Amino acid sequence: MPSANASRKGQEKPREIVDAAEDxxxxxxxxxxxxxxxxxxxxxxxxVKDLTVQKADDVVWxxxxxxxxxxxxxxxxxxxxxxQFNVQALVAxxxxxxxxxxxxxxxxxxxxxxxxxxxxxxxxxxxxxxxQQDVELHVQKIYVISLAEPRLPLQLDDAIRxxxxxxxxxxxTVNQDTRLDNRVIDLxxxxxxxxxxxxxxxxxxxxETLINKGxxxxxxxxxxxxxxxxxxxxFTVSYFKNNAYLAQSPQLYKQMCICAxxxxxxxxxxxxxxxxxxxxxxxxxxxxxxxEMAFNYHYHEVVEEIADTLVQIFKGLQExxxxxxxxxxxxxxxxxxxxxxxxxxxxxxEALAMLREAGVEMDDEEDLSTPNEKxxxxxxxxxxxxxxxxxxxxxxxVRPFYTMPDPRNPKQSNSYDMFMRGEEILSGAQRIHDxxxxxxxxxxxxxxxxxxxxxxxxxxxxxxxxxxGGIAVGKGDDAVFRIA
Amino acid sequence: MPSANASRKGQEKPREIVDAAEDxxxxxxxxxxxxxxxxxxxxxxxxVKDLTVQKADDVVWxxxxxxxxxxxxxxxxxxxxxxQFNVQALVAxxxxxxxxxxxxxxxxxxxxxxxxxxxxxxxxxxxxxxxQQDVELHVQKIYVISLAEPRLPLQLDDAIRxxxxxxxxxxxTVNQDTRLDNRVIDLxxxxxxxxxxxxxxxxxxxxETLINKGxxxxxxxxxxxxxxxxxxxxFTVSYFKNNAYLAQSPQLYKQMCICAxxxxxxxxxxxxxxxxxxxxxxxxxxxxxxxEMAFNYHYHEVVEEIADTLVQIFKGLQExxxxxxxxxxxxxxxxxxxxxxxxxxxxxxEALAMLREAGVEMDDEEDLSTPNEKxxxxxxxxxxxxxxxxxxxxxxxVRPFYTMPDPRNPKQSNSYDMFMRGEEILSGAQRIHDxxxxxxxxxxxxxxxxxxxxxxxxxxxxxxxxxxGGIAVGKGDDAVFRIA
Numbered sequence: 001m002p003s004a005n006a007s008r009k010g011q012e013k014p015r016e017i018v019d020a021a022e023d024x025x026x027x028x029x030x031x032x033x034x035x036x037x038x039x040x041x042x043x044x045x046x047x048v049k050d051l052t053v054q055k056a057d058d059v060v061w062x063x064x065x066x067x068x069x070x071x072x073x074x075x076x077x078x079x080x081x082x083x084q085f086n087v088q089a090l091v092a093x094x095x096x097x098x099x100x101x102x103x104x105x106x107x108x109x110x111x112x113x114x115x116x117x118x119x120x121x122x123x124x125x126x127x128x129x130x131x132q133q134d135v136e137l138h139v140q141k142i143y144v145i146s147l148a149e150p151r152l153p154l155q156l157d158d159a160i161r162x163x164x165x166x167x168x169x170x171x172x173t174v175n176q177d178t179r180l181d182n183r184v185i186d187l188x189x190x191x192x193x194x195x196x197x198x199x200x201x202x203x204x205x206x207x208e209t210l211i212n213k214g215x216x217x218x219x220x221x222x223x224x225x226x227x228x229x230x231x232x233x234x235f236t237v238s239y240f241k242n243n244a245y246l247a248q249s250p251q252l253y254k255q256m257c258i259c260a261x262x263x264x265x266x267x268x269x270x271x272x273x274x275x276x277x278x279x280x281x282x283x284x285x286x287x288x289x290x291x292e293m294a295f296n297y298h299y300h301e302v303v304e305e306i307a308d309t310l311v312q313i314f315k316g317l318q319e320x321x322x323x324x325x326x327x328x329x330x331x332x333x334x335x336x337x338x339x340x341x342x343x344x345x346x347x348x349x350e351a352l353a354m355l356r357e358a359g360v361e362m363d364d365e366e367d368l369s370t371p372n373e374k375x376x377x378x379x380x381x382x383x384x385x386x387x388x389x390x391x392x393x394x395x396x397x398v399r400p401f402y403t404m405p406d407p408r409n410p411k412q413s414n415s416y417d418m419f420m421r422g423e424e425i426l427s428g429a430q431r432i433h434d435x436x437x438x439x440x441x442x443x444x445x446x447x448x449x450x451x452x453x454x455x456x457x458x459x460x461x462x463x464x465x466x467x468x469g470g471i472a473v474g475k476g477d478d479a480v481f482r483i484a
Numbered sequence: 485m486p487s488a489n490a491s492r493k494g495q496e497k498p499r500e501i502v503d504a505a506e507d508x509x510x511x512x513x514x515x516x517x518x519x520x521x522x523x524x525x526x527x528x529x530x531x532v533k534d535l536t537v538q539k540a541d542d543v544v545w546x547x548x549x550x551x552x553x554x555x556x557x558x559x560x561x562x563x564x565x566x567x568q569f570n571v572q573a574l575v576a577x578x579x580x581x582x583x584x585x586x587x588x589x590x591x592x593x594x595x596x597x598x599x600x601x602x603x604x605x606x607x608x609x610x611x612x613x614x615x616q617q618d619v620e621l622h623v624q625k626i627y628v629i630s631l632a633e634p635r636l637p638l639q640l641d642d643a644i645r646x647x648x649x650x651x652x653x654x655x656x657t658v659n660q661d662t663r664l665d666n667r668v669i670d671l672x673x674x675x676x677x678x679x680x681x682x683x684x685x686x687x688x689x690x691x692e693t694l695i696n697k698g699x700x701x702x703x704x705x706x707x708x709x710x711x712x713x714x715x716x717x718x719f720t721v722s723y724f725k726n727n728a729y730l731a732q733s734p735q736l737y738k739q740m741c742i743c744a745x746x747x748x749x750x751x752x753x754x755x756x757x758x759x760x761x762x763x764x765x766x767x768x769x770x771x772x773x774x775x776e777m778a779f780n781y782h783y784h785e786v787v788e789e790i791a792d793t794l795v796q797i798f799k800g801l802q803e804x805x806x807x808x809x810x811x812x813x814x815x816x817x818x819x820x821x822x823x824x825x826x827x828x829x830x831x832x833x834e835a836l837a838m839l840r841e842a843g844v845e846m847d848d849e850e851d852l853s854t855p856n857e858k859x860x861x862x863x864x865x866x867x868x869x870x871x872x873x874x875x876x877x878x879x880x881x882v883r884p885f886y887t888m889p890d891p892r893n894p895k896q897s898n899s900y901d902m903f904m905r906g907e908e909i910l911s912g913a914q915r916i917h918d919x920x921x922x923x924x925x926x927x928x929x930x931x932x933x934x935x936x937x938x939x940x941x942x943x944x945x946x947x948x949x950x951x952x953g954g955i956a957v958g959k960g961d962d963a964v965f966r967i968a
Contacts, residue, residue, distance in 0.1 A: 035949040148946040187744035200701040217684040260671030462632040
């Protein structure tokens with residue numbers, strides 16, 4: 001299939017045309033024609049991560065990107081990259097490679113994808129710059145499968161350099177705008193590959209844990225006919241001759257599923273907030289992980305289930321994604337994440353006392369500001385040695401209308417947030433399951449009852465006590481992934 | 485905690501007030517005050533499905549809905565329902581229950597949630613109308629936890645009656661509008677409970693299979709800055725001072741992930757189409773299951789991976805969800821689903837020949853109409869005895885601009901649909917990974933290149949050959965779940 005001469009991209013060839021008659025290796029390299037599924041060759045492509053001493057002296061085919069190339073006399077060293085793995089390859093003038101072939105290899109644009117046939121050779125000195133340190137590939141054939149343009153908008157090695165290191169020694173790093181404008185290349189770095197795998201892993205662990213606990217996954221509508229939850233910060237959609245709105249959360253729907261006897265439900269999906277802010281905590285679109293659950297007598301049954309779900313995610317990441325965590329840590333150094341079992345639960349008044357002792361002035365019914373959240377995170381870490389905790393019993397005044405008041409103290413509520421490293425990651429509460437009280441609280445919040453009629457009506461035919469919570473994952477990473 | 489007298493809902497009590505002094509059981513029944521997490525009683529609630537002869541003579545607590553009640557002299561029979569399970573309960577005048585208590589039980593509105601203490605008794609004649617056929621519950625205490633309004637907008641027993649049966653014997657069924665207007669109640673039926681569990685199971689099996697195959701789950705943006713894929717049928721969102729659009733599919737983003745070296749990706753999320761039609765195949769919002777995958781030499785590598793994923797889902801449903809399938813079949817009778825391993829793959833020209841032989845007139849480059857899809861499904865079932873097959877090599881003219889043309893025949897393309905019971909469930913293709921050919925094809929389709937610049941640019945720095953496909957799940961069921 002590969003052909004050195006017939007190519008769509010002939011005009012882009014990075015090599016000089018030399019006298020073909022002299023070239024005894026001319027069939028062994030070149031630019032392949034575009035793969036259009038012309039044929040099904042019986043060729044096995046070996047994965048770069050499987051190139052180890054066990055394969056020493058084997059002849060293998062590998063498909064990978066040209067990460068770097070360096071010509072040196074009659075030789076050319078390539079680093080071949082496949083996802084987060086790389087291996088050194090050598091093209092040297094000899095039986096298999098001609099002078100022209102070495103030159104061809106040396107001139108392949110970085111990030112091009114190549115098919116290489118080569119012999120796996122054990123090396124005597126470890127190759128520190130590659131993940132496959134004990135072998136190199138002695139190239140016998142090399143064909144370009146997809147040619148990259150000659151100038152890369154960013155260098156992958158720059159993109160994984162820790163900011164501080166780059167600043168200190170004057171070496172380049174890549175700024176956020178360049179990354180976002182060239183996201184496809186930025187995502188090829190070992191750090192991005194690891195972050196995306198961790199994000200996929202978090203969703204997988206979340207669902208795996210909940211399915212094992214008997215939860216049912218639901219899909220909730222995103223285009224809705226009335227702005228729910230008060231109507232602020234909602235996006236309007238032109239819906240044929242009318243207007244519709246983008247759901248700000250699956251809150252109402254997951255509660256309706258509880259009223260419909262599913263008992264334990266979760267969903268993962270986009271959430272839309274028309275907040276014109278520029279912080280990593282305020283995005284117009286992010287992915288929400290939502291849980292809702294009926295309980296028997298006390299909402300702490302739900303708090304424990306959610307906290308345990310998060311603990312299972314932390315443990316699963318540490319067990320199954322250690323390599324990815326270490327890869328991210330190389331670029332973004334970080335203390336290991338600490339958590340307790342069972343999870344620490346503090347009441348809001350205890351947190352207030354800790355903050356006041358640290359000199360913060362706050363009212364009893366005041367919400368936590370971002371700086372105070374962070375300070376509290378540090379105080380809790382010092383006192384309890386945990387990066388994860390539940391803050392329980394928030395003031396009723398700072399929570400949504402559907403939050404169950406605390407029967408012992410009308411200024412408190414049966415609501416909670418969960419924190420990681422001093423930032424709120426989940427907000428939840430016991431919900432009001434009584435239509436009469438729900439109506440009173442909605443009126444108190446100035447909400448138009450007509451707009452939430454279907455919601456309130458869903459509690460009129462028997463509703464179990466229930467509680468839940470929502471987590472935002474991938475704030476930041478998804479938004480920047482957008483074509484913009 | 486339960487109290488017969490102090491109740492928020494005192495005015496709604498369904499029982500007559502009789503002389504309390506005479507009532508020796510007055511502490512044993514009543515309407516509980518709203519559960520606001522006042523206390524954490526040490527009480528274990530037994531699941532209805534666990535009420536079997538193994539528990540005979542045990543005293544248990546159960547929380548369930550009152551499905552039906554029937555008073556008969558000094559006795560009242562209740563059917564207690566918990567999700568898809570139910571059990572008979574008996575309140576009879578005697579040591580534990582007074583005349584007043586029996587009357588109270590008989591008057592509890594259907595769908596109310598109750599806490600019952602009772603003795604599990606083995607019955608001598610099976611109770612055919614309940615899932616728990618070998619036992620009944622002899623009630624000692626009964627408290628209403630959440631009271632339903634007296635008039636139900638639909639009866640659950642009507643809602644699970646097969647259409648034909650209802651028509652034949654004059655018994656009631658429930659029409660679609662009533663179901664949608666009272667979705668919370670409609671979802672409580674055994675059929676709806678099973679459908680939602682099956683839908684959750686499909687998503688779980690899809691992800692489980694793909695994670696095991698080494699795929700990475702991604703989240704793609706829904707609010708986008710330019711109408712991609714041609715711009716027809718796209719919803720406009722007011723985005724602060726500008727307009728934005730709702731993504732019609734994750735197509736461009738999942739391909740960009742392939743260019744970013746993830747090799748195998750999938751996503752599950754909402755897809756938006758501004759199609760003003762009223763068929764179950766055209767919805768403005770549905771949940772898409774999307775796959776994209778780099779391949780080595782031939783897109784059939786991807787076709788096999790996707791077909792195998794679907795086969796794993798079919799098998800998983802048959803193995804793990806047999807009860808749910810049977811429950812749905814009771815209301816919607818259906819032949820068992822048949823499939824082959826490996827999956828049958830037909831070429832479009834073969835399908836045309838089969839249709840023509842059956843008397844259909846079609847051009848070589850014409851797409852399949854819905855009636856022809858269904859007819860083909862029947863012809864394939866007769867000939868090959870399968871409800872699932874792949875139709876390969878569609879005419880290029882009927883596929884999107886990014887579809888790879890067939891190099892052997894310029895009127896064909898490397899594209900495929902997958903069919904279940906004569907309906908297309910997945911559409912896919914090898915995609916063009918060469919920016920020059922992609923530009924040519926976009927221009928041929930009259931697409932504004934400026935709007936897809938970021939997409940085309942993502943192929944400029946080395947792109948592997950790749951293919952994929954998208955499935956729609958829950959068309960119909962999600963939309964009707966909307967507050968409307």
